[in-house]
Amino acid sequence: MAFEGLADRLQQTLQKVRGKGKVTEADVKVMMREVRLALLEADVNFKVVKQFIAKVKERAIGQEVLESLTPGQQVVKVVNEELTALMGGEQSKIAVANKPPTVIMMVGLQGAGKTTSTGKLANHLRKKHNRMPLLVAADVYRPAAINQLQTLGKQLGMPVFDLGTDTSPVEIAKRGIEKAKEEHHDYVIIDTAGRLHIDEGLMDELAQIKEITNPDEILLVVDAMTGQDAVNVAQSFHDQLGLSGVVLTKLDGDTRGGAALSIKSVTNTPVKFIGMGEKLDALEPFHPERMASRILGMGDVLSLIEKAQTNVDEKKAKELEEKMRTMSFTFEDFLEQLTQVRSMGPLDEILGMLPGAGQMKQLKNLKVDDKQLNHVEAIIKSMTKGEKLQPETINASRKKRIAKGSGRSVQEVNRLLKQFEDMKKMMKQMSNMQKGKKKGGMGGMKFPFM
Template sequence: MAFEGLAERLQGTLQKIRGKGKVNEADVKEMMREVRFALIEADVNLKVVREFVKKVSELAVGQDVMKSLTPGQQVVKIVKDELTNLMGGEQDPIQFSRKPPTVIMMIGLQGAGKTTTSGKLASLLRKRHNKKPLLVAADVYRPAAIEQLITVGKQLTIPVFSRGTDISPVEIVRQAMEEAEREHHDVVIVDTAGRLHVDEELMQELTDIHELSKPEEVFLVVDAMTGQDAVNVAKNFDETVGVTGVVLTKLDGDTRGGAALSIRAVTGKPIKFIGVGERMDALEAFHPERMASRILGMGDVMSLIERAQDNVDDGKAKELEEKFRSQSFTLDDFLEQLQQVKQMGPLDELLKMMPGANKIKGLENAQVDEGQMGRVEAVIQSMTPTERATPDIINANRRRRIAKGSGTSIQEVNRLLKQFEDMKKMMKQMSGMQQKGNKKMRMPGLDSFFK
């Protein structure tokens, strides 16, 4: 996961100073030495590192901090605020044209993920902004790119405008604009050609498309794993076409995160979206403050809520709440909830969005066993409808049959049934929480999903 090493180093360093009743200049100097090493290891631009360390150091030794009741916490807040500012401060939302269609050019080097990202962006705009997008296959030099975009479009049920490889990209875009007007598409996303390096031919073609389509947004798609090279690429494209925003892909991969922390400060271009997985819904609007919170182990509740809203059906959620209240929750309901949570993304990633999860004993470095969740699904699906509704009837013979049918063991069947019973007990406890006050609750069975 991106920022893994940086997050671990920064959280460890800040933890030392967080609880201090008094903080002196020597403490701040030692902390910033560790922060500097952490940022350099994360491949953050050296100039950016120097400026960041200087700014935080100046603020952290100020009189207001030194004389405050909780100077350690004040220093942590300063680091978070400056990290947020480094990545752009506030979210820079996508700009839509007053007169549709809004044209968005997707540009970048070959292999950065433009084609897939174009599809993800179209899906996000349809879901979050109620838009009617049209994808345009303008990469005529790589036939596979056209086929890939058509496949992505079919997968998402979003139309793709294609004219093959025997026509110029500029003409394809011109015809696509006409198509958008005829079919009332309010967003046109143009997937342009990439090269292995920046060259004059590529830049001239992009300039021609830009002049014809007059895009509202020009998104530079950058592979986060390219590190500081991403910053240089951004400069080259911006000088020719005028980049309005950056989309960082593969931020879920084994990347140090330096590009995300450097690109805004060096180029002045905002990060608009980040790719956080291979799923077609794994594209998020970039919020600097939320990312800073994630890096520092403070969670990201808003992003967690947004994912839940995107993936959980409101009607089913209300129905489930009623079942909780009446204690009529069945294994079918349990299975449905499990499947909805899986749609929100990898569970270890969701766990990191929960504030303080990294401080809960046993969960500091937890990795969710996705295979275990698959086995739970298999066990429930191997039961009869009657068994799912009334698991009390599942005797030894039934347990053997279910284990054999699900390709699991009797022990795993027993474990699931116990988890379910524990959950029902917890629900009963929760129903009486208002009478008993704010009582700390334990989540029975939760640990079985973690390695």
């Protein structure tokens, strides 16, 4: 996961001053040395690191911090604010044309995930803004690019405009916009050609497309795995085309995150979206303040809520809540809840959004194996309807049948039954605590699912 190494280093460093009642200038200098090393190891641009350290140091040894009641927490606040500023300060949204359609031009080198990102962005615009974009296949040099975009269009149920490989990309882009106007599309997303490296021919063609389409957005797709190379590519494209934003792909991979932290400072071009997986819904708007909080172990509750609102059925959630309270929660309900939670994304990523998760030993190195969840699902699906509703009826012979049907062992079936029973007991205790609040018992305790 991106930023993992940086997050660990920064959290360990800041933990040393977080609870301090008194922080000296010497403390700040030691801390800044650690922060500097952590950023350089994360492949953040050297000049960016130098400027960042200077800003944090200046603010951290100021009178406002050192003489405050909680200087340690104030230092953490300064680092958080400067980290946020480094990545752009606030979310940079897609510009919308005064008169539709809004034209978005996708550019980038081959292999960065440009065509896939085009499909993901179209899906995002439809889901978040209820719009139906027209995808334009303007990469005529790689026939597979047109086929790939058509396949993505079919998967998403979205129209794709193409004129094959014998028409010039400039003409395709022009006629694509005309088509969008005729069919009243709000957005046109043009998938342009890429190269293995930046060359004059590529830039000339992109400049011509820009001139004839007058795009509202020119988004560069770069692979976060390439580190500082991504920043250099962004600078080259920006110098010649004038980018409006960057889409960083593969930020869910084993990347140190330096590109995300450097691009805005070096190119003055904001990161607008980040790719967090291969699925067509794995494109997220980039929120600098939320990313800074995640890096520093403060969680990202807003993104977690948004994921839940998008993927979890509110009516079903309320029904499950009521069943938990009344102790009528069954394996059928558990399976439904498991499906909804999994639709939000990888569980270790979701847990990482919880405040303080980085400092909790139980969660710190937790890797939730999807295979284990598949095994649980298989066991439950091998039960009869009656067994799901009344697990206490599952005797030894039924356990053998369930184990055989799910391809798992009897021990695993036993373990799941025990865990389910333990979970129901815990729900009962929590439900009693909630009742206790009204009587002044365990007042103030609130649980996320209650």
